[in-house]
Amino acid sequence: MNDALDKAVRVFCERGYHATSIGDLTEAMQLAQGSVYKAFKDKRAVFLAAFDRNKAVRAEKLQDAIGAGGTGRERIRKALAFYAEASHGAEGRQGCLVVGSAAELAIFDDEVAQRVAASLDRNEALLTGLIQQGQADGSIPADLDSAATARLMLCLLQGMRVVGKTGRSRDEMAAVVEVAMKALA
Amino acid sequence: MNDALDKAVRVFCERGYHATSIGDLTEAMQLAQGSVYKAFKDKRAVFLAAFDRNKAVRAEKLQDAIGAGGTGRERIRKALAFYAEASHGAEGRQGCLVVGSAAELAIFDDEVAQRVAASLDRNEALLTGLIQQGQADGSIPADLDSAATARLMLCLLQGMRVVGKTGRSRDEMAAVVEVAMKALA
DNA sequence: ATTTATAGGAAACGATCGTTTCCGAATCAA
């Protein structure tokens, strides 16, 4: 089922919610229409499940990317690099489900809006934690505003995914990461 | 007609392309269906016209915001503040047509993709110009990578519009701007 | 005043969508 949801995630990323038909989903998930409606109440339920699945997968990959060791500064760089990697080439063009959901559904679907906000808040909190770790281990100045800096990083990450939809190169995005590290001065 | 297109822009921002019906457009634009189809070939043509109209309006407001005088550094700050202002409260929730188009249409509509890329490129070039002006007037270090820094600013601006959809306060966004200025050190 | 052009608005079209229902095939238990 998770495999099928991963396929659904890709379709929803590429086409958005309203432009993906049930046929698109069944084709991508390799399930019959009957099976889809047996497993999910309706299209929206598939979307919400795909959203949650995507959130879990991306969160795990992000945790793997930033690792357990290293200074807070190094781990911040790895987090930025992780998003840079997802914001170029084919994966960049595929887009981000959180960004797409924020743009398409956040106004008219409270439940989706809540999940989008929760995803962003979670990322913001993770960034804040990394910054505070850096301030504790001395790799980031103690007088830095950790909350505002984490918020800047959050905006930057989401923006990279937007800009990445227009087809940028890995080097372009990697250069952005290097400049962004100045915010930790 | 520009008034009507401005209304169309708002609807497309809030609902996205696929979720806005012709009825939504006629209601917002205060035009009869017949009039819409007399002025535009189809819904997509309305969208493209609205996109262009939005681009012109926002570009003019941005130019007004950054002004003609001041150092490059000051004008960069004004540009960032202009986007911060658009990324909080009700206007923030309304969203950005460029971001929405990038997420929803950039993959399956080459013409829209081209316009989205052009909008981003234009903003990136404008930021690059402001940075280079700052390097010329001494308000920004000469050894700074103007291209990469402008790209970072572009990602940040688009990201602010994404995060702004979840309802942030003016102060939160203003604080991001202050931190972002560190990238010009 | 008559004609012409224009905009508004209703109606109807084909198409597509999400959803439900139904039936045949396959799997597994007894």
Added chain:
DNA sequence: TTGATTCGGAAACGATCGTTTCCTATAAAT
């Protein structure tokens, strides 16, 4: 082998969408 249960897939539903057409009313022009 028989029976029950699950799953795939086709068909059909009502609804909605984008689009076209047609008719009326208003205003401009002769």
